[in-house]
Amino acid sequence: MGLFDFAEVGFNVDNGFLEGLTRGFKNGVLCKEDYRHLTQCDSLEDLKLHLQSTTYGNFLANEPSPLTVAVIDDRLREKLVVEFQFLRNHAYKELATFLDFIKYSYMIDNIILLITGTLRQRQLSELLPKCHPLGIFDQMETVTIANSTADLYNAILVDSPLAPFFKDCISEEDLDEVNIEVIRNTLYKAYLEAFYDWCEGCGGATAEVMCEILGFEADRRSFIITINSFGTELSKEDRAKLYPRRGKLYPDGLTELARADDYESVKRVAEHYTEYRKLFDGTGVGIGEKTLEDKFFEHEVTMNVNSFMQQFQYGVFYSFVKLREQECRNVIWISECIAQRHRSKIDSYIPIF
Amino acid sequence: MGSLFRSEQMCLAQLYLQSEAAFACVSKLGELGLVSFTDLNPNVNAFQRKFVNDVRRCDEMERKLRFLERELKKDQIGVYDNGDNPPAPAPREMIELEAKFEKLENDMKEINTNQEALKKNFLELTEMKQILMKAQHFFEEMDRFDTTEDEALIDPNTPQTVAAAGKLGFVAGVILRSKLPSFERVLWRACRGNVFLRHAEIEMALEDPVTGDVVNKSVFIIFFQGDQLRNRVQKICEGFMTSLYPVPEMPPEGLHNLEMNVTSKIQDLQLVLNQTEDHRHLVLTQVALNIRVWFIKVRKIKAIYHTLNLFNVNIAEKCLIAQCWCPTNDLGKIQDALRYGTEVSGSSVASILQQVTTEEQPPTYNRTNMFTESFQGIIDAFGVSTYQEVNPAPFTIITFPFLFAVMFGDFGHGLLMLVFGLVLVIREKFYLAQKSADSEIWDMIFGGRYMILFMGFFSMYTGFLYNECFSRSFNVFGSSWNVSAMNFDAVTLGNASALDLDPVTPGVYRGYPDNYINGSGYPYPYGMDPIWQSAENKITFQNSYKMKSSIVLGFAQMLFGLTLALYNHIYFKDRLSIICEWIPQMIFIWCIVGYLCVIILFKWITWKDPASAPSLLIGLINMFMFTAPSKADGTFLYTGQSTVQIFVVLMIVFCLPWMLLAKPAVIYYRRRQKANRYAPLKSDSSTTRGLENPNFAEDVGKSQRNYNLAGGEMADDVPIIEQDQLDVESNSIQQTEPDPDEKDFSEIMILQIIHTIEFSLNCISHTASYLRLWALSLAHSELSEVLWTMVMHIGLSMAPPAGPIVTYAVFWFFAVLTVGILLVMEGLSAFLHALRLHWVEFQSKFYKGQGYAFLPFSFESIIQGRVDE
Numbered sequence A: 001m002g003l004f005d006f007a008e009v010g011f012n013v014d015n016g017f018l019e020g021l022t023r024g025f026k027n028g029v030l031c032k033e034d035y036r037h038l039t040q041c042d043s044l045e046d047l048k049l050h051l052q053s054t055t056y057g058n059f060l061a062n063e064p065s066p067l068t069v070a071v072i073d074d075r076l077r078e079k080l081v082v083e084f085q086f087l088r089n090h091a092y093k094e095l096a097t098f099l100d101f102i103k104y105s106y107m108i109d110n111i112i113l114l115i116t117g118t119l120r121q122r123q124l125s126e127l128l129p130k131c132h133p134l135g136i137f138d139q140m141e142t143v144t145i146a147n148s149t150a151d152l153y154n155a156i157l158v159d160s161p162l163a164p165f166f167k168d169c170i171s172e173e174d175l176d177e178v179n180i181e182v183i184r185n186t187l188y189k190a191y192l193e194a195f196y197d198w199c200e201g202c203g204g205a206t207a208e209v210m211c212e213i214l215g216f217e218a219d220r221r222s223f224i225i226t227i228n229s230f231g232t233e234l235s236k237e238d239r240a241k242l243y244p245r246r247g248k249l250y251p252d253g254l255t256e257l258a259r260a261d262d263y264e265s266v267k268r269v270a271e272h273y274t275e276y277r278k279l280f281d282g283t284g285v286g287i288g289e290k291t292l293e294d295k296f297f298e299h300e301v302t303m304n305v306n307s308f309m310q311q312f313q314y315g316v317f318y319s320f321v322k323l324r325e326q327e328c329r330n331v332i333w334i335s336e337c338i339a340q341r342h343r344s345k346i347d348s349y350i351p352i353f
Numbered sequence B: 001m002g003s004l005f006r007s008e009q010m011c012l013a014q015l016y017l018q019s020e021a022a023f024a025c026v027s028k029l030g031e032l033g034l035v036s037f038t039d040l041n042p043n044v045n046a047f048q049r050k051f052v053n054d055v056r057r058c059d060e061m062e063r064k065l066r067f068l069e070r071e072l073k074k075d076q077i078g079v080y081d082n083g084d085n086p087p088a089p090a091p092r093e094m095i096e097l098e099a100k101f102e103k104l105e106n107d108m109k110e111i112n113t114n115q116e117a118l119k120k121n122f123l124e125l126t127e128m129k130q131i132l133m134k135a136q137h138f139f140e141e142m143d144r145f146d147t148t149e150d151e152a153l154i155d156p157n158t159p160q161t162v163a164a165a166g167k168l169g170f171v172a173g174v175i176l177r178s179k180l181p182s183f184e185r186v187l188w189r190a191c192r193g194n195v196f197l198r199h200a201e202i203e204m205a206l207e208d209p210v211t212g213d214v215v216n217k218s219v220f221i222i223f224f225q226g227d228q229l230r231n232r233v234q235k236i237c238e239g240f241m242t243s244l245y246p247v248p249e250m251p252p253e254g255l256h257n258l259e260m261n262v263t264s265k266i267q268d269l270q271l272v273l274n275q276t277e278d279h280r281h282l283v284l285t286q287v288a289l290n291i292r293v294w295f296i297k298v299r300k301i302k303a304i305y306h307t308l309n310l311f312n313v314n315i316a317e318k319c320l321i322a323q324c325w326c327p328t329n330d331l332g333k334i335q336d337a338l339r340y341g342t343e344v345s346g347s348s349v350a351s352i353l354q355q356v357t358t359e360e361q362p363p364t365y366n367r368t369n370m371f372t373e374s375f376q377g378i379i380d381a382f383g384v385s386t387y388q389e390v391n392p393a394p395f396t397i398i399t400f401p402f403l404f405a406v407m408f409g410d411f412g413h414g415l416l417m418l419v420f421g422l423v424l425v426i427r428e429k430f431y432l433a434q435k436s437a438d439s440e441i442w443d444m445i446f447g448g449r450y451m452i453l454f455m456g457f458f459s460m461y462t463g464f465l466y467n468e469c470f471s472r473s474f475n476v477f478g479s480s481w482n483v484s485a486m487n488f489d490a491v492t493l494g495n496a497s498a499l500d501l502d503p504v505t506p507g508v509y510r511g512y513p514d515n516y517i518n519g520s521g522y523p524y525p526y527g528m529d530p531i532w533q534s535a536e537n538k539i540t541f542q543n544s545y546k547m548k549s550s551i552v553l554g555f556a557q558m559l560f561g562l563t564l565a566l567y568n569h570i571y572f573k574d575r576l577s578i579i580c581e582w583i584p585q586m587i588f589i590w591c592i593v594g595y596l597c598v599i600i601l602f603k604w605i606t607w608k609d610p611a612s613a614p615s616l617l618i619g620l621i622n623m624f625m626f627t628a629p630s631k632a633d634g635t636f637l638y639t640g641q642s643t644v645q646i647f648v649v650l651m652i653v654f655c656l657p658w659m660l661l662a663k664p665a666v667i668y669y670r671r672r673q674k675a676n677r678y679a680p681l682k683s684d685s686s687t688t689r690g691l692e693n694p695n696f697a698e699d700v701g702k703s704q705r706n707y708n709l710a711g712g713e714m715a716d717d718v719p720i721i722e723q724d725q726l727d728v729e730s731n732s733i734q735q736t737e738p739d740p741d742e743k744d745f746s747e748i749m750i751l752q753i754i755h756t757i758e759f760s761l762n763c764i765s766h767t768a769s770y771l772r773l774w775a776l777s778l779a780h781s782e783l784s785e786v787l788w789t790m791v792m793h794i795g796l797s798m799a800p801p802a803g804p805i806v807t808y809a810v811f812w813f814f815a816v817l818t819v820g821i822l823l824v825m826e827g828l829s830a831f832l833h834a835l836r837l838h839w840v841e842f843q844s845k846f847y848k849g850q851g852y853a854f855l856p857f858s859f860e861s862i863i864q865g866r867v868d869e
Helices: A007-027 A032-039 A044-052 A069-090 A094-119 A124-130 A138-145 A149-159 A163-169 A177-202 A204-229 A236-242 A252-259 A263-271 A274-280 A292-307 A315-339 B019-032 B052-074 B091-148 B157-163 B177-190 B227-239 B252-308 B328-345 B373-382 B393-407 B411-426 B428-433 B440-447 B449-466 B490-495 B530-534 B538-571 B575-606 B616-624 B641-692 B696-711 B718-733 B745-769 B772-796 B802-845 B859-863
Strands: B010-018 B036-038 B169-176 B196-201 B217-224 B243-245 B312-314 B319-327 B352-356
Touching (some): A007 A069, A007 A094, A032 A315, A044 A069, A044 B052, A069 A094, A069 A315, A094 A138, A094 A315, A138 A149, A138 B177, A149 B177, A163 A177, A177 A236, A204 A236, A204 A252, A204 A292, A204 A315, A236 A252, A252 A263, A263 A274, A292 A315, B010 B328, B019 B252, B019 B319, B019 B328, B019 B859, B052 B091, B091 B169, B091 B217, B091 B252, B169 B177, B169 B227, B177 B196, B177 B227, B217 B227, B252 B859, B328 B352, B373 B449, B373 B802, B393 B772, B393 B802, B411 B449, B411 B802, B440 B449, B538 B745, B538 B772, B575 B641, B575 B745, B616 B641, B745 B802, B772 B802
Antiparallel strands (some): B010 B319, B036 B319
16 A cells, blocks of 8 residues: 555545445344344244344244244345345446455355256256355356366356356366366365455455455365365365465465375464464364364454454455355354254354454 | 423323233223333343233234235235224134134135146247247248248358258247347357257237246247257256247148147136136235224234233232333323223223332323424424423424524515415315325425414514515505605706615604604504615615614523523422522623613614714623723713623623532532531441441542542541441442432532533523524525516516516526525525524523433324334
């Protein structure tokens, strides 16, 4: 940021309304008190009653009893989608691009979902409702015809916004399960790198906030890919290709990770980084212990909450979507626990405020 | 005094309701709308309350009703409204209602499913028909190409296709028109250009059977060769959500027959569809007749259960305990309602209402009617009055429109506003019935209809005083000025653009009886003399006039406000405030502003010679500089003026410490007295207490410091310690009720300092603030004059034949600007300033506005959606 950088001066002209709106939405995110009440519910009907007194209001009022978790999930997601679409429809210039970037990750997920589903001989009509509404695009449904990635790219995705991310994974190989995971991660890697670079190019507070969040996202992916690759046929070279080359691990940490053979060696890599050491410390699957995944989520939530501390930047939009998503996961977790009468784990949601 | 003068007297009451009678009683109270229940279980979650299941049942019923309402809307059937307001049904009738709604919902759903299936069938047949029609067309075209062999016009692929038509496979289907371009692209890329697509738009819009939306679609037909391609094409078609239809390969004539076949099927289906539609309509009309009543019933039940959830349940005695605020005057009505409710429910034990004494501040309840509502509204917008303090609303009814009119004074504009207000008031019932006009702006204007009426009326009055009607003057009584008495000669009259009229010259101004020659000896009897309209110094004259009258009006209103403060002090028996605050305030304001007003009036009434008129401004400045008034600098008004003015200034100076110190001093003295009175009793135990309570010494130290800071000097330590000890004592004994008066002394002192500074500065600044009356009135009259001379005058000054035509054209321009700028914009600005004068200048003299509004539990407001339960 230069001395005479006045990017923030004009921020409110284009984005002031939406930023204000998003901060308003953020205030509606459920707080600890709300979760405490929710975990005390005995049935989904109780949950509905309590959610009525939050900003969710009457979002379940028109659902006939008995409620199911799936319905709650749908409605929660619908609310997020409505809010996001409103933001996207009113966004201008750079913010529109930024919001589109957020959508791309959902598109990637949808494509992978459809391809995997087709490989497992599922019907398209069965798969479509499972796709995230934010990631729906025109040619999406046709990805089922592709037999290889080259096919996929040439026939379908070439004029979709995802095309640029595809350049690294075009091959004539037939699609199979391992392949798909590789494609997903390659796509995600390209996507994250592109998003990171774009935010960096924005400069100012946006770069400051978003690079940290996306850098963490990249590092988390690297860790998770490494840990999940143990015991699979993925070679170390191939694995190294999947690491997003952004964030704190890049480049030294990634080189070390590429050499890792077991969980302990991954942990050793994390030791070098203060914030990641904390996450690896004291994780486990036992009762009272948190899984590494949850710890990552918690860290992500903290970062997203902190992003609201800065003004005149696009990070709030990203953070809002992520926080809402986490909230949906939390509510669904609690609802599942209630519905399955599995109360002992009901407290393992990730509180936001 | 009328009930609006102070808010209703309220009392806190406890109700003991038998559990079987509770529902009926609350229902009656809801109809009555006079009690507001307090939540006795604030710490209980919404879903842990007793009647949560009943609330849930109501929610479910409401959901079903909403579903039916949506269906009604879909078929555009209006809801029948006969204005019925059924009472809340008894709990046992609820089951009946539930069953009824359940059945209706199921019926409706079944009809919908049937209809959907039929519609889907219908859509498929229609699409099929379209495809057959278009396919014939495609094939015919192809035949034509075949015969002419015109290769240049079509894709290089087609000749082969046509040649090999026998072996070519094809699929035909229908696709959403918006998806067609991307469909085409994907098809081309995925099949590497080896397919041939023809498409044609379906002219008529089709209805989506599920959503009921109208969609535009296109027919397409794809030709290809080989099974592999067929698979691919079919997958793409599936991906794009197209509907494919089997079209047999046959000559066009065969297709035509098929089409006829389909058409007849469509006709049959249409018949069935119409029948279902009729049946659905029949069911829905029945629903439309009752749905409003059902909604009211369900909402009432829900509101009752919500209220019951606020109650305390006493299991042992099988009764519910409720706590509520209610107007003391209406206790009888409430008891009647309870008795009636108990009777209806057939309970043997009466419900009991018992008044409770409390320290809590009761809510403020001002009974309003259609007329006073809007005036009370502008007061409440500033702040709900503290319980039982003087409510400015009744005075606002007159002062608000009046101050507005001072700024908006124009007879014509006032008349227009009056007419608008009258129309709203006369057609009130009609507009009230039209609830559907849900525009916030309209609600605001309509809500203030009586205010608009009054503002219009008063504007006509002040307009008459200013003698302005669209900036022109009336000459009703004949001007008091006589030009001929000046005896100008012809040359002067011919050459001069303006001439001086000297009122001292005999006969020119008839206002002076001694100048009387051929006039009646009086000035223009009422309002402005119309001659000022053509005078060049009109503005100078009016400015001085309006400025002074603004100050006099302002003083009058502030004085009135202070008088109301006296009413408050008397009512709350606050003698200390009367002597130590109110009296010095009164003297202060009289000396500073009152004296100015007196000399303004004095000058108006007695001064005749314009040449030697004194300057009040310089006179006032000199008064504070203790400069003796003299004729030389034009500050002399009356003999003895110097003595009076010195006295006035001294009074001002004297009042300041009176306001500042008297009240805190008395409080300080009283506290000391009280402490001394109890001192001997406690003195022997003070040492032991100090040992028992480890915080004691520290407490004492702290309070001592406070006293030091506040009081400036300390008399001696002993009484303070004892007083503090008294506090500790009383706190430990009766911790339930800490004395509300026992504010920290430093706090009292600071408040008093702020209060004094505020009041004394405000006397000057608020007086200056009233000058906005003059400024706005000047702006208004100038604007309307500009509009007249720049617009209307153009048309009127032209000679016929052009004149009338131009006048006609210009009139509309004039009319639009008059309404848009002078009535609406100027009206809003005058409204805003009148509002400020009331909120700040008037109410700051007496109004605290620290109460909270009484929100009674009332079905009426719940059903109208004013209260969100």
